[in-house]
Amino acid sequence: MDKPLHSVNAEPHFSAPAPSASSSAESHTVLEEPLLFNNPGVSLETPYAAVLKTKWAQQRASHVALILLFCLFITGPFAIATVLLRQVSSVSIFGIILFAPLIEEFAKIAVPLIILERFPWRWTRGIQLVFVCAASGLIFSVIENLLYQYVYIKDPTPDILAWRWTICTLLHVGCSTIASLGLYRIWRNTRQHYTRPDASLLIPYVAIAIALHGAYNTLAITLSALKIL
Secondary structure (H helix, E strand, C coil), rough: CCCCCCHHCCHHHHHHHCCCCCCCCHCCCCHCHHHHCCCCCCCCCCCCHHHHHHHHCCHHHHHHHHHHHHHHHHHHHHHHHHHHHHHHHHHHHHHHHHHHHHHHHHHHHHHHHHHHCHHHHHHHCCHHHHHHHHHHHHHHEEEEHHHHHHCCCCCHHHHHHHHHHHHHHHHHHHHHHHHHHHHHHHHHHHHCCCCCCCHHHHHHHHHHHHHHHHHHHHHHCCCCCCCCC
C-alpha cells in the first residue's frame, strides 16, 4: 500500500493556528514604554542635573567668598603674563589691532570662565561673574598702567599718564564687563535648565569686547602717528 503523500501544509509551522489579535504580546506597543510617556513614577532628570541641584544646595556664603578671593588673587599673575605676551605678539600694527585685544580680553575672563565650565555650582549668583570680570579688568589696567609709567615709557608726560589712568582704565573695565555678560548668560542657562555650561553663548559678547578694544588701539595708533597722543 502506497504511503500517503506529505504536503507542505502538513508542516508544523504552517499548520499552527494564527496568533490571536487580542493576545497580550500584540497589545504591548512602543508607546507603553515607561520613558516614552508621562509616567509619574519615572524620573526623567539626568544624573548631571541631579548633581547640579545637590551641589548648588550645598553652597554657602563662605564658599562663594573663597571663589571670589581666589579669582581676584589669580587675576594679577594672569594680567602680568598677558601683558608680556601681548608685547611679544604685538610686533606689527596688525598684531596690536587684532591679536593684542584677542589675548587680553580672553585672559581677563579666563579664571572665572574655567571655574564656570568645570564647577558651575561655585557661582550662586550670575552677578558674581560680572563683579569678578570687572575687577579683573581693573587689576589688569592698573598693572599695565604701572608698566607703561615706569618701564615702557621714559619720562611720560602728565597728559599721557592722565590718558592711561582714565581712558585706558575705563576701556579695560568696560570690555571685561561686556565679556562678563556672556558668562552671565552661560550661568543663567545652566541654572535654569540644569544642563552643562554652553561656552558658545559667550562668543557674541567677547567678540564685541575684542572689537571695541581693537577700535581703541586703532585710534591710539592714529593719534600717536599724528603726534596728538
